[in-house]
Amino acid sequence: MTWLRHLFLPAASSVKAEDVDDLFMFIMWLNILFMILITGLIVLFVARYRRKSAAQKTAHIEHNTALELSWSILPLILSMVVFFWGFNSYMQATVAPDGAMEIQVTAKKWIWTFGYPDGSVGVGKLWVPVNKPIRMIMHSEDVLHAFYVPAFRVKADVLPNRYTEVWFQATEVGDYVIPCAEYCGKGHSQMRAYVKVVSQKDYENFLEKGDPDEIGKPPAELGAILYTNFGCSTCHSIDGTRGQGPSWKGIYGAQHKMTDGKLFTVDENYIRTSILQPQQMVVEGFQGIMPSYQGQVRERHLTALIAYIKSLK
Amino acid sequence: MSDVITSPAAQAAHTPHHADYLEDPDFKGIWAWMTTIDHKRLGVMYLWATLAAFLAGGVMALIVRLELMHPGEDFMTAERYNQAFTLHGAIMVFMFIIPAIPAALGNFFLPLMLGAKDVAFPRLNLASFWVYVAGAIMAVTSIVVGGVDTGWTFYTPYSTTTNGAVTMMTLSVFVLGFSSIFTGINFVATVHKLRAPGMGWFQMPLFVWAIYPTAIIQVLATPVLGITMVLLVMERAFNIGIFDAQIGGDPVLFQHFFWFYSHPAVYIMILPGMAIISEIIPTFCRRVIFGYRLIALSSVAIALIGFLVWGHHMFTSGQSALAAGIFSFLTFAVAIPSAIKVFNWLSTMYKASISLRTPMLYAISFLFLFGIGGLTGIFLGALSVDIHLHDTYFVVAHFHYVMMGGTVIAYLGGLHYWWPKMFGRMYNETVARVCCGLVFIGFNATFLPQFIMGSQGMPRRYYTYLDQFQPLHQFSTFGSWILGAGIAIAVINLTVALRGPKNAPENPWGGTTLEWQTQSPPITHNFIGQPTIDHEPYDYRTFKIPADAVD
Numbered sequence A: 001m002t003w004l005r006h007l008f009l010p011a012a013s014s015v016k017a018e019d020v021d022d023l024f025m026f027i028m029w030l031n032i033l034f035m036i037l038i039t040g041l042i043v044l045f046v047a048r049y050r051r052k053s054a055a056q057k058t059a060h061i062e063h064n065t066a067l068e069l070s071w072s073i074l075p076l077i078l079s080m081v082v083f084f085w086g087f088n089s090y091m092q093a094t095v096a097p098d099g100a101m102e103i104q105v106t107a108k109k110w111i112w113t114f115g116y117p118d119g120s121v122g123v124g125k126l127w128v129p130v131n132k133p134i135r136m137i138m139h140s141e142d143v144l145h146a147f148y149v150p151a152f153r154v155k156a157d158v159l160p161n162r163y164t165e166v167w168f169q170a171t172e173v174g175d176y177v178i179p180c181a182e183y184c185g186k187g188h189s190q191m192r193a194y195v196k197v198v199s200q201k202d203y204e205n206f207l208e209k210g211d212p213d214e215i216g217k218p219p220a221e222l223g224a225i226l227y228t229n230f231g232c233s234t235c236h237s238i239d240g241t242r243g244q245g246p247s248w249k250g251i252y253g254a255q256h257k258m259t260d261g262k263l264f265t266v267d268e269n270y271i272r273t274s275i276l277q278p279q280q281m282v283v284e285g286f287q288g289i290m291p292s293y294q295g296q297v298r299e300r301h302l303t304a305l306i307a308y309i310k311s312l313k
Numbered sequence B: 001m002s003d004v005i006t007s008p009a010a011q012a013a014h015t016p017h018h019a020d021y022l023e024d025p026d027f028k029g030i031w032a033w034m035t036t037i038d039h040k041r042l043g044v045m046y047l048w049a050t051l052a053a054f055l056a057g058g059v060m061a062l063i064v065r066l067e068l069m070h071p072g073e074d075f076m077t078a079e080r081y082n083q084a085f086t087l088h089g090a091i092m093v094f095m096f097i098i099p100a101i102p103a104a105l106g107n108f109f110l111p112l113m114l115g116a117k118d119v120a121f122p123r124l125n126l127a128s129f130w131v132y133v134a135g136a137i138m139a140v141t142s143i144v145v146g147g148v149d150t151g152w153t154f155y156t157p158y159s160t161t162t163n164g165a166v167t168m169m170t171l172s173v174f175v176l177g178f179s180s181i182f183t184g185i186n187f188v189a190t191v192h193k194l195r196a197p198g199m200g201w202f203q204m205p206l207f208v209w210a211i212y213p214t215a216i217i218q219v220l221a222t223p224v225l226g227i228t229m230v231l232l233v234m235e236r237a238f239n240i241g242i243f244d245a246q247i248g249g250d251p252v253l254f255q256h257f258f259w260f261y262s263h264p265a266v267y268i269m270i271l272p273g274m275a276i277i278s279e280i281i282p283t284f285c286r287r288v289i290f291g292y293r294l295i296a297l298s299s300v301a302i303a304l305i306g307f308l309v310w311g312h313h314m315f316t317s318g319q320s321a322l323a324a325g326i327f328s329f330l331t332f333a334v335a336i337p338s339a340i341k342v343f344n345w346l347s348t349m350y351k352a353s354i355s356l357r358t359p360m361l362y363a364i365s366f367l368f369l370f371g372i373g374g375l376t377g378i379f380l381g382a383l384s385v386d387i388h389l390h391d392t393y394f395v396v397a398h399f400h401y402v403m404m405g406g407t408v409i410a411y412l413g414g415l416h417y418w419w420p421k422m423f424g425r426m427y428n429e430t431v432a433r434v435c436c437g438l439v440f441i442g443f444n445a446t447f448l449p450q451f452i453m454g455s456q457g458m459p460r461r462y463y464t465y466l467d468q469f470q471p472l473h474q475f476s477t478f479g480s481w482i483l484g485a486g487i488a489i490a491v492i493n494l495t496v497a498l499r500g501p502k503n504a505p506e507n508p509w510g511g512t513t514l515e516w517q518t519q520s521p522p523i524t525h526n527f528i529g530q531p532t533i534d535h536e537p538y539d540y541r542t543f544k545i546p547a548d549a550v551d
């Protein structure tokens, strides 16, 4: 019956996922059994006792203590089994093992930022070594968000006033989606990051040299990658359609009016300030909702993004 | 035993010469309707008002589903989409499903079933209706003046910081709450004080036995919602830090307050559905209901334990593991009474004389759909599994199976059951049955795929989504069309019947409860003389099925 499991659950890719899935399937079978029972009884009774004449005799059975006890106690027992199983696996998944690697997660509308133990910071992509316990310490800079990795079966709300945690240990190298699971406004459905689970060696490589996807690329091409990784795509289009922010198509060299009436030419410096201190110049007709990327982007990222915007004629 | 039917009062009601409440010559014209204190007229006005809300909420639902046909923009922006699903939820919950059954059918039938002339406080009943209308107007205003994009749960700090007419909308919920409290107070007093002579607690119909705990929850829980909404407005309007962390508040506190009402409110929504099913099944089985007392008392148990499980909406909110454990445990405890009911209803079909008229078809579809709704709740009560499923489409599917597959299906069943009594007209049976089938198919087509999407990791309240989910989303959208068509035609079928002649007999289905012992539609004072009771409800041993009952 693995097809049923595959129909409902994505491939289990963390150490705790298997146990969650087993419980899921146990409950699934309970569901199926009880639905067969209910449907079966309905069909049986309707077939047998369908009214054939107005005079059809009916039984006067007010109740039956034994039966009623049995269908009170049996569900009680079954639900207690499910309760303890669920509680147990929840407890195990709550406390991270000692020595787990710690990652600082910052959520804000609508980007995920990850801080690594060596002090480096990444946006939109979380690099972790396979088979190592990872503990995420999370907080939000604005409203509620929720960190969710379906493949790992973990989820926790991210709050503005205190830290929440989840931990996981990935068992399979690969890319896994992190969809934001707590409604946070316009960009909620696009507040998407990825966990990149790699071998220990690749992970060390990443820490030392940076993201291999980004290395050795011409700036404009790298900019195109960062455009989605950093979540710029949530608000900016590249085809001229207006999103929550202005489209980037053909803006380089144009004159833009700000809310305070000043005119600016979109050049390297303007773009740089737009990314690092977006509140300084807010384009007329838009709200100042763009998050600051100060401290999250490196110099080469800025160069790449500027080159990319330039290339969008 | 059957002396209710042969009593002089009932005999007199047989003679169809009394003007019914719809055309009472003493109460003619619009003004008489608007100021009426007759529970039946108020029930009818509530019926049309809540149906209008249902229409509005339903159109929103269809819009939301249509937008989800493809990932990305189909025809509306993310902003509009967020407003659309917020309105769908808020309208359906606060303006339709909470008031619908108690205020429309409850108002109409509770006094009739008790053998009373009216509810205990008829003027309060009238106030309840106009307060509802005021609240509804405020909700509509909030849509017009800026829209609301918070989701029906108004979670902070999003709701205290977003633009739009959130203040107006939350005030409207505050006002609607009073309407609900008034109805609740009225029903509690009515059940305590106005039962017919001879009707002890355990001679009350099960409809009453479910509406009564509902009314108690309405009175006890709704104030908490009201207070929460006021706090939210204070924070928005005067920057008083209660929920927003930026100004010293705690956003999770809001969730506790909100769910302290809104979980019991789930029972305000489902108990009345169960109330209807407990009437339809014995009538169309023509035998005594199985386990009367257990069904009656399980409603009370649900209402009581229901106050202690709110934290199961917050398993991922960072609450302590101990709290999570306790809430999970109690959640399983509250599930048992519902399971008991389902088996009692099923057993009532044993050795029965089952008629598959429309109301019974709805009752059967209720058993099936509510079964799925209840059973899938087990996934969500189990802590570790809920962590994965929380805030995904799995939850969306689950509560639609309970609220729509349960309550709305029961409501449709109830409308078809009591329509002849309320308006004195029979509807087209064939059309009604076909619609019941359409609703069943459309409903499952819409929501079954959502279970799969959810457990595969599709979060709720998503404007756009990963391509992998598209086939299921599309399937769900097609289903919503069938569902929408089924409900629309069913309601039209009922409405069209109103233009026909008053052809309904006094007791078309052979029901045993008191509302069937007066003419259809009832006279303004319900009964001629005071009906009395000397037997348990649903006792068919000596009950004479009237000759004009349909089969």
Ligand SMILES: [Cu+2]
Residues within 6 Å of the ligand: A144, A145, A146, A180, A181, A182, A183, A184, A185, A187, A188, A189, A191
């Ligand atoms: Cu979000």
Ligand SMILES: [Cu+2]
Residues within 6 Å of the ligand: B262, B263, B266, B309, B310, B312, B313
């Ligand atoms: Cu709940």
